[in-house]
Amino acid sequence: MAENLNYKHLHYFWVVATEGSIARAADKLFITPQTISGQLSMLEERIGQPLFDRVGRRLRLTETGRLVLRYADDIFELGKELTDVLRGAPLVGTSEFIVSAASALPKTIVYKIIEPALSLSQEVSLMCREGPVETILGELAVHEVDMVLTDTPLSSAFSIKAYNHYLGQSDLSFFASPALAAKLSGPFPACLNEAPILLPTKQYAIRQLFDKWCHDSNIYPLIRGQYDDSALMKSFGKAGFGIFFMPSIIEQEVKDSFGLTVIGRLSDIKQKFYAISAERKVTHPAVAAVCSTARDIIFK
Numbered sequence: 001m002a003e004n005l006n007y008k009h010l011h012y013f014w015v016v017a018t019e020g021s022i023a024r025a026a027d028k029l030f031i032t033p034q035t036i037s038g039q040l041s042m043l044e045e046r047i048g049q050p051l052f053d054r055v056g057r058r059l060r061l062t063e064t065g066r067l068v069l070r071y072a073d074d075i076f077e078l079g080k081e082l083t084d085v086l087r088g089a090p091l092v093g094t095s096e097f098i099v100s101a102a103s104a105l106p107k108t109i110v111y112k113i114i115e116p117a118l119s120l121s122q123e124v125s126l127m128c129r130e131g132p133v134e135t136i137l138g139e140l141a142v143h144e145v146d147m148v149l150t151d152t153p154l155s156s157a158f159s160i161k162a163y164n165h166y167l168g169q170s171d172l173s174f175f176a177s178p179a180l181a182a183k184l185s186g187p188f189p190a191c192l193n194e195a196p197i198l199l200p201t202k203q204y205a206i207r208q209l210f211d212k213w214c215h216d217s218n219i220y221p222l223i224r225g226q227y228d229d230s231a232l233m234k235s236f237g238k239a240g241f242g243i244f245f246m247p248s249i250i251e252q253e254v255k256d257s258f259g260l261t262v263i264g265r266l267s268d269i270k271q272k273f274y275a276i277s278a279e280r281k282v283t284h285p286a287v288a289a290v291c292s293t294a295r296d297i298i299f300k
Contacts, residue, residue, distance in 0.1 A: 007075075009043040012036050013051060014072040017061060097286040100129040100136035102150040103228045104200040105273075108250045109298075110149060113167065113273070116293035117286035124286055132228060133203055137162070140276060147287050148276040152205040163280045165291050168299020169270040170247035172206075174263050175254060177240040181261040188264025189219060196242035197221035198233050206271045210245070213269050234258060247271050249298070273299070 016025040016036060026033040044051055051065035061069060097117055101110045110128075118124055129136070129145065133152050139145045141160045153164045174188065184191040192214075200207045214220060224242040227233040237244040238258040246254050248265055255262055275291055282288045 005046060006043065009039045009046070010068075010072055011076065012039045013043055013065075013068065014076055016040065016052075016059065017065065017069050017072070021059060095286070096125045096127060097284075098127045098129070098145045098147075100131060100139050100145045100148050102133050102136065102148075102152070102204065103130045104204045104206075104230050104233075105130075105149060105151065106230045106246055106250055106254075108253050109247060109273070112250075112298050113149060113275075113290055113294050116289040120285055120289055137276070140278065143278065146277065146284055147290065150274055150276065151271055152203070153272075153274050154276050162276050162278050165275040165277065165282065165287075167273040167275055167291065167294035169272045170249045170299065171265055171267045172210075172245040172269055172271060173248040173251040173254070173265050174243055174245045175237060175258070175260040176243045176263050177238060178259070178261050180240045180243065181263055184263060189217065189266060191263065192221045192243065193219045195221050196224040198225045198227065198237055198242040198244040199223060200230070200233070201226045201228050203228075206269070209269045209271075213266075 012025070012029070015029060016022055019025045019028060022033045022036050022040075026036055029036070040051065047064065047068070049064040050062050051068060052059040053062055054060075099114055110130075114126065114128065118126060129139070131139075133150055136145070136148050136150070137154065137160055140148050140162055148162075153166075154160065154162055174192070176184070180196070184195055199210065202208065202211075221243070225233070225236055227236075230246075233244050234246075234254065236242065238260065243263065245266070251262060251265075254260065273294070275287065275294075277284065277287050279287070282291055
């Protein structure tokens, strides 16, 4: 049974496997070969399978031994790295920065928010993921990502120990293909009533705010599509399937990239943006760069 492994026993095994013999391992560890043999026997008993085959005076790893060695390599390499970091030694190579963004966030804004982290003096290797809010918060909970970007702040509904870092907010701009824009009647926002519209799915805060605004304003568009992915929504909007909205801070980019008409702007609703991290006080340099630049420049 491999429960509650004794890591001292595992370390002895690792040294024997890397040195190639109990005698050489004993010399390196400054203990007797008999002590190492006894510790290996206890580890094998705990695991329930032999780790070495004794071939004459030589030791040969079993299949289980090779599996355990792969894990032991990772464990003790991480231990050495931790010791070096605690002693102030710099990490070698690039620093990985893993970000998960809610799929409904416009990719242009995600880029604007993350870009400052790539301008740090140290090299940063970015891994960027996207997905539904619940999925990406789950990744944060198990420390698979350094930061989550979303328009929905973390609440008590999610049993996750993490913290919201407010980045800023933006008004909304409404877009339509030129052909669809020409068919709309009346001024904005009244022209949205009974007009085809494309919306984010209801898991996103901005969708909930828009639904409430429509109800309070007695405006009822015809929902032609609901999307988890903002890029897909823009593609359908470009094809003329419906009106859609985006944050006004990227209005010009959306208009130019997709050849769309801006039919109006709405300041009654603000789309808010949050970085969520496992830290209350941000110490990760890339997360700190994202938060400070977003507040001071992007959403100023």
